[in-house]
């Protein structure tokens with residue numbers, strides 16, 4: 001059984017426009033998948049449906065054996081501990097320290113009171129330092145996050161998602177606010193650390209070349225539908241034309257390779 005199965009997924013935010021339509025794919029444990037497509041194609045919506053940050057209208061998302069759409073609040077909270085999230089704008093608490101932000105990744109395992117009091121075990125603190133060291137920012141552990149560069153903040157975001165011990169991390173444009181050098185650093189870390197910890201990774205990206213060089217597989221979204229799904233090396237100019245609509249395509253067809 002695959003780790004993630006998306007089956008005929010459909011989503012609209014309002015009645016007259018379907019943002020995702022009949023989206024189906026499966027992701028195996030350990031895969032590194034990029035989702036590319038023009039602005040508005042539905043990439044962020046697709047990630048949000050996977051952990052049900054938005055409600056699923058049609059079809060199903062099966063994650064780790066759970067039918068995500070049918071989980072109650074408690075079950076959903078439990079499932080989300082297995083899903084790490086990484087965002088374009090890092091979503092850190094700027095006035096808190098790096099280490100505190102990383103430990104926030106453990107909130108899903110805490111009671112509300114433990115969370116409010118910031119009660120973390122020695123093991124959790126050790127793990128936080130281990131991850132910061134792995135990501136090359138251990139020396140910044142006690143600095144406030146707003147004193148860090150964008151690339152360093154994103155590394156805090158990665159550590160926060162990994163301390164959850166997730167089975168999958170969903171990354172929504174993790175490098176969209178970074179310069180090319182910092183982007184490469186982030187992608188290198190993301191790739192190596194998820195490989196080492198055997199964590200599945202789905203990354204929404206705008207940069208086709210980066211998607212091609214880092215991912216095992218690319219899914220191309222256009223106007224809410226999948227128009228390419230295959231190994232990165234099979235992504236041809238024709239496929240990118242189809243995804244980005246840079247050439248007139250008579251009839252939208254699925255390119256499966």
Ligand SMILES: Nc1ncnc2c1ncn2[C@@H]1O[C@H](COP(=O)(O)OP(=O)(O)OP(=O)(O)O)[C@@H](O)[C@H]1O
Pocket residue numbers: 013014019037038039040041042043044045046
């Ligand atoms: N909360 C919302 N309410 C209403 N419409 C929304 C909402 N979020 C997204 N949309 C619409 O859904 C469509 C898909 O948006 P989405 O953010 O998923 O695209 P995207 O591929 O991530 O784009 P980008 O590359 O710009 O991030 C867009 O037309 C957008 O305007």
Ligand SMILES: [Mg+2]
Pocket residue numbers: 043044045172173204
């Ligand atoms: Mg988006």
